[in-house]
Amino acid sequence: MSADPLAVALDLPLRAGDASFTFAAGAAAGVPRGTGVVVPFGARLLPGIVLGPGEPRPGLRPVLARVEPTPLVPAPVVDLAEWTAREYVSSTGEALAVAVPWDALWSGLRLWCRDRVADALSPPARAIAGRIAARPQPLSRAARLFVDAPEALAELAEAGVLSAIVGAPSVWRAPTAAARVEAGDVAPGPGEEAVRAVVAEAMAADPHAVLVVGWPRTAAYLAAARAALASRWAVAALFPSVDAAEGFAAAAAAAGLPVHRLHAGLAPAARLAAWRGLAGMRGVVVVGTRAAVFAPAADPLLLIVDDEDASGHKEERAPRFLTAAVAAHRARDGALLVGATTPTVARFAETQTGACRLIALPTRRPRVGVIDLRRRPDPAEPISRAAREAVRRVARAGGRALVVADRKGYAAALHCAECGAVERCPSCGVAMVYDRASRRLGCRLCGRRLPAPDRCARCGGVRLRPLGAGTERLAAVLRRSAPRVMRFDADAVARGGDADAMLAPFRARGGALVATTYVLPYLPSLHLDLIVLTAADRWLHRPEYRAAERALALLRTLGITGGAQVLVETADPEHPVLRAVLAPGLRTFYDEELTLRRQLGFPPYRVLAAVTISGRSVASVDSVAAHLAAARAAGVEVLGPALLRARAGAREVGRALVVRAPDRTAVREVLWPVVTGAAVPPGVRVAVDVEPIEL
């Protein structure tokens, strides 16, 4: 009877077997890769995407219906999603669910019976077909029709009399975020011709990657896009946030480029319409967020990734890809342009090996001064006297001073001055954050809130002191000496609504703005006279292998996009990051950092993957962890397992492991058999994060 079986991608996690599911061809015999289908799955009917031939196996259920039009997803998009699933150890369906507007694609999906029902069908099959012919049925309703007649499903599938239509309306909704274009950011600089020349070379010959270092970068991106458009290439410009994407989209539209927005801020129907409209297009500029790296425009593309290190470029669900890594793969036959105020150490290394061309934009030098906390007279204060004085002078003179705290709220924790204990969450065991306005403690993990105690939970002591300084405590201290002190962090914006409106009085009248790093995207618009980075040691000494490059990036962003003198409070004035930000060039810092990375076995010399194993049964979780810990492959180490702190009352236990390997292929070779093999018993989940952004 039927044609060869088909591999179908469903949006379900990777598990025993394979990255996709296999069905008898049924109604989908001979359809091309990328065709949408409806398949029976348990008692449900699910939409999926045909990948190609599958492995024959007894007992396969048949594809019930094809979705029109065919193919629904262009084959190159399926190729890229399949590659991403393999590299980041997810199912192909999970990757496609991120790569295309998955929910919108299927919204309004209905089973439909177009042809006259064949006389050869059995009475139950004919009855069901008749119901569907009379009125197209959504999948949930159609599934119920087959509950009492399972054999009718196979019959209708083989007969191929059912099809499915996607009924989503193609409605455009204008983006709500008002795009902000910085004055002076768009004007073509003297480097425009140089940028175009280098990008044109990268489009024509290896290496296909270009690193643009400096700020502002908008004009360079526009020049690069023009170089691509001149060859009728498409461009995908990828930004870490909707606001950043909207800002560039406005600038590119104002410059007369054919802009197509494809970002996470669009309503689902609008995003679907935009996605459909891009299929096979050349000579367009797609402006979007991370999933737009899968835009269905025709290859070759110039892929522009702005600020590749920003957390917005890391997908949060499986596959947890990095935008720049997928872009680099897609740019094998195209070109990749990465732009950064401060490049990552890994990207800079590529310019030294010849894997990447380098363009240095004319950029102002950050002005940084150090306040040595070792000899301060007032160690108990959350901000040094010198910094306080500087802020006061600027604010009194009607200028604008920014004070950057390392956290929002009042203080990191309540600390007992007698026994040294810190108040902890009774459920999670982590230190609770102290919010003075409400006199409550909050847990970062579970969100639990408790009234602040009067006595230490451990020793009963009454001298509980705030530890560290958040925006709230800093603002309280500064109000004693400086006029017009305001707070700006995620909490304040959540309460106050529009961030720009909240900043308006500071822009207009000056004063002191106490903020977290949440303020960074707004720096160019603030026209600052002074910036203070309090407690800089927290940034310099974070327990993370990239602490140094992150701290350098923060200092440079403050100095360059903030445009004002930066005062850094530190007890470690000789730290290499402080030397680097004061040095005329960055090369020394990167060379030293690369030497360390090589010695210690960190990226870019090795690839890391974080694996979390969780479940209710301690024995099964431990057995999977032990199985993974024992996995061996050339050049691969498995570190751990470490116990994850369990929440009190939670039934789940967790184990964390880190895989260190020469490349992503080696990571996959170790992890894929573990995740998909028989070693994972029911009830145990394995979550994989290849190239985690923090470790």
Place this chain on the structure above:
DNA sequence: AGCACGCCGACT
């Protein structure tokens, strides 16, 4: 969306 299975509480 429905069905199997396992854990825990109630009860012959």
Place this chain on the structure above:
DNA sequence: GTCGGCGTGCTC
């Protein structure tokens, strides 16, 4: 010690 409810996991 057994029965059965309910919560959790599975479905090519």
